[in-house]
Amino acid sequence: MKPLSWSAFGKYVSTAGPETVPDLHCVGDDVYISGKAVVSSIWVRQRKLGETGLHLGIVYDTNELVDTAYAAAIIAGGTDEGAPAAPTYFASGYYAANVADFDENRIEFLHKA
Template sequence: MIDHVYISVTDIEKSLAFYAEALKPLGWSLFGKYDSASGPADVPDLHGLRDSAYGSGTEIGCSIWLRQRQPGETGLYLGIVCDSNEAVDQAYAAALKAGGTDEGKPADRTYFAPGYYAANIADFDGNRLEFVHKAWNPKRRK
């Protein structure tokens, strides 16, 4: 299941308005901003939209985060739900073995939220995967 996606855009305000209106019929809404000053230097300001389940604690929800596109930037950033910290560790190890590049070893990422555990990998084209376990998410049904 997809947890979150980062979309790099050239105009944050215009894009926020577009995504908010386009996704409103599907139950999505704006819900805030992550200020990069509260985390590591490589995490940019992020502007969030969420589906109706996101953060509910009763279902696993999805979010979209808009970020300011940098010159020459391409690629995708995709967060993938893991059911445990151990699953994050296993996916990270498998991705490295398959030839991925480390972009952040498995660790708590409390600058996002308590109980946020993740690891980051890049593929051969610079697309990025984040394997993430959020302690507040219920277990997925298999």
């Protein structure tokens, strides 16, 4: 990943938040890691026993767009896994909503102010 200016960045330890949030590990590009902008990053988590699917995070420019994407996903038949909110266990300015699709893929709509 180094030729692409990507490197390991951080870890979120699940004991800092609710039981539903697993340990997370991040790799990101130099701009993301510097904190100058929200651009390219990948957050990886270990699945729980018996869990399938993947977790995909989609970054939006505003909280209102997160709300709109979440509502559309629920109308399309997605399962609520966390209504739009600003969880205090992540970074300040973090706003997100989560749904699961028919194949148990988890989709997170988020805005980072």
